[in-house]
Amino acid sequence: MSESVVSAALLIIGNEILSGRTQDANLHFLAGRLNALGIRLLDARVVPDSEARIVEAVNELRAAYDYLFTTGGIGPTHDDITADCIAKAFGLPIAENPEARALLESYYPTGALNERRLRMARTPKGARLIENPISGAPGFQVENVFVLAGIPAVAQAMFEGLVDRLVGGRPLLSHAFDVYLPESVLAPGFEALQARFPDIEMGSYPFNRGGRFGSSLVLRSTDSDQLAQAAQGLRNLIAELGEEAVRERPPGEPEPNS
Amino acid sequence: MSESVVSAALLIIGNEILSGRTQDANLHFLAGRLNALGIRLLDARVVPDSEARIVEAVNELRAAYDYLFTTGGIGPTHDDITADCIAKAFGLPIAENPEARALLESYYPTGALNERRLRMARTPKGARLIENPISGAPGFQVENVFVLAGIPAVAQAMFEGLVDRLVGGRPLLSHAFDVYLPESVLAPGFEALQARFPDIEMGSYPFNRGGRFGSSLVLRSTDSDQLAQAAQGLRNLIAELGEEAVRERPPGEPEPNS
Numbered sequence: 001m002s003e004s005v006v007s008a009a010l011l012i013i014g015n016e017i018l019s020g021r022t023q024d025a026n027l028h029f030l031a032g033r034l035n036a037l038g039i040r041l042l043d044a045r046v047v048p049d050s051e052a053r054i055v056e057a058v059n060e061l062r063a064a065y066d067y068l069f070t071t072g073g074i075g076p077t078h079d080d081i082t083a084d085c086i087a088k089a090f091g092l093p094i095a096e097n098p099e100a101r102a103l104l105e106s107y108y109p110t111g112a113l114n115e116r117r118l119r120m121a122r123t124p125k126g127a128r129l130i131e132n133p134i135s136g137a138p139g140f141q142v143e144n145v146f147v148l149a150g151i152p153a154v155a156q157a158m159f160e161g162l163v164d165r166l167v168g169g170r171p172l173l174s175h176a177f178d179v180y181l182p183e184s185v186l187a188p189g190f191e192a193l194q195a196r197f198p199d200i201e202m203g204s205y206p207f208n209r210g211g212r213f214g215s216s217l218v219l220r221s222t223d224s225d226q227l228a229q230a231a232q233g234l235r236n237l238i239a240e241l242g243e244e245a246v247r248e249r250p251p252g253e254p255e256p257n258s
Numbered sequence: 259m260s261e262s263v264v265s266a267a268l269l270i271i272g273n274e275i276l277s278g279r280t281q282d283a284n285l286h287f288l289a290g291r292l293n294a295l296g297i298r299l300l301d302a303r304v305v306p307d308s309e310a311r312i313v314e315a316v317n318e319l320r321a322a323y324d325y326l327f328t329t330g331g332i333g334p335t336h337d338d339i340t341a342d343c344i345a346k347a348f349g350l351p352i353a354e355n356p357e358a359r360a361l362l363e364s365y366y367p368t369g370a371l372n373e374r375r376l377r378m379a380r381t382p383k384g385a386r387l388i389e390n391p392i393s394g395a396p397g398f399q400v401e402n403v404f405v406l407a408g409i410p411a412v413a414q415a416m417f418e419g420l421v422d423r424l425v426g427g428r429p430l431l432s433h434a435f436d437v438y439l440p441e442s443v444l445a446p447g448f449e450a451l452q453a454r455f456p457d458i459e460m461g462s463y464p465f466n467r468g469g470r471f472g473s474s475l476v477l478r479s480t481d482s483d484q485l486a487q488a489a490q491g492l493r494n495l496i497a498e499l500g501e502e503a504v505r506e507r508p509p510g511e512p513e514p515n516s
Contacts, residue, residue: 015461018299019430019478020290022463025281027304032278041276044304046285049461076442077462078449116442151464172277184334184374191336203273203307204335205280206409220277 004222006169008034009043009061013054013072013082014150017046025152026071033159038168038222039067049073054085062089062145067166069159072150074139076116082147083140087124090142097123100138107136131161141165170222173251175231178207180214181243189237190217197230199223214246224251262480264427266292267301267319271312271330271340272408275304283410284329291417296426296480297325307331312343320347320403325424327417330408332397334374340405341398345382348400355381358396365394389419399423428480431509433489436465438472439501447495448475455488457481472504482509 010030016022024046031041043061047053054073062068073082087094100121104113120137123129130139130146134154139147139162146162148155179186183204194202201220206213217234221227231250238245268288274280282304289299301319305311312331320326331340345352358379362371378395381387388397388404392412397405397420404420406413437444441462452460459478464471475492479485489508496503 015459015478016463016476017285018289018302019293019432020286020288020299021432021461021476023283023286027275028278028281030278031276035277041278042306044276046302048300075462075464077445078452079461114442116445119445174277174279184372187335187374187377194336201273203279203337204333205274206333218274218279220273 004169006039006067006167007042007065008039008067008069009065010041010045011054011057011061011068011070012044012046012150013049013070014046015048015079017072018048024071026148026150026155029152029156030069030159034168035172037163037166038171039166040169040172049079049081051081051085051088054082055089058086058089058145062143066144068145069148070145071148071155074120074137074147074149076119076137080119083122083124086127086140086142086145086147089145090124092124092126092142094122094124096121097127097129097140099129100140103129103131103138104136130158133157133161172220172222173224173227174218174220174249175227175234175251176216176218176247176249177231177234177238177245178214178216178247179238179243179245180212181238181241182206182213183215185241186215186217186237189240190234193230193233193237196233197226200226200230202230227251262427264297264325264425265300265323266297266325266327267323268299268303269312269315269319269326269328270302270304270408271307271328272304273306273337275330276306282329284406284408284413287410287414288327288417291421292426293430295421295424296429297424298427298430307337307339309339309343309346312340313347316344316347316403320401324402326403327406328403329406329413332378332395332405332407334377334395338377341380341382344385344398344400344403344405347403348382350382350384350400352380352382354379355385355387355398357387358398361387361389361396362394388416391415391419430478430480431482431485432476432478432507433485433492433509434474434476434505434507435489435492435496435503436472436474436505437496437501437503438470439496439499440464440471441473443499444473444475444495447498448492451488451491451495454491455484458484458488460488485509 127140205216381398385398463474
């Protein structure tokens, strides 16, 4: 990693992910969005609703990366312990945040803001709120830690509202080739290409489409010139092997899911 | 955690997960299957294709939990470094495994087992293979570490073939109630129920079905008697609040995804 890399980690909080009840969707969303902003997601962890585990992970990850995002555990029930854990990790008191209370007051109909919902107005002292346009109760930021909801639609809306607080580096560009050749046939030339372009991340992912096997070869770099050179090298390699890419995605087109 | 808990961790290996290219599906699968076998998944991490990161995580997790599963990075290309990293983590030499070679020879048509594919026969010395009924190249086991493919169908097939090597504890049972009440209304009674049954894991998850908001309340325990008592307490709570559960899933019925 060069010095200019802006890095992030994600901490997914919740027994329900580790029990198999709920399939996480926030990692995939944040990975794509952060990388597009020039922020490399370099670590992701899932921890249960355990104060000790959450506090330890928060302190390790916030020290190791430029940004830490957490998802989950900010609702009104007793298993929602994220705000308390963040306060503990920072050694801050936790208390009702007047701004958060005002947001809840404006969100709920008169009389509906009960004691439990008010629990969602508690933040570590000095936290900056992250608005929740979907269901009212805000997330919050303490230093480089951003605390988001677990429900994917809410986490995504919160993220879009905080993007202007993030300072990214050069975005990671990717150039991908799909080709109907097995990885094993491509591998020697692909490895030689990696040796020629050591700073470019190269990944190979096999696929099977309608019974036909092939490989997606992905080149990733923040340097568009080098990336274009490596892409030309890969185009040549595929041609030498007597094939052509069935799909080529130059930088600027988002990588599709697979 | 009582002493009788059998624990596991999952290490997901691959730049493609952290770049947003690929959505992981192995965590969700393994979480559900392990818990059904009486093995609690207590930690999951995603690391890039970095030798240092993989070796560090393998050594930390294999020491901390009864079982460690890894997914990804066992193909034929130069970005597939998992086998080498496992060998390094254990301080073992890596070499062609004759049994793995035999599996590859029987899988590929004559002449198709090229040098690159043979790379997938390399394992740390003494590793026990994990068969791959889908695409030939095996996974492997070293002590309490199980190395699986990243492709979900292959990882799942490998897992089913190694289940008889795992010794679980008492399976975690769950009893879930879906009710059209907001979490904030349920929360005080739910917290009181938790205080009455401190050994039962209780989780609350909001949902929105066709515009109607509600809560899924989930009780989890390895003790079926205590679980039944707590479930009765929750049934009473819901009735006291003037509602009834729209769906109740007693132990034995798998938890649905959400």
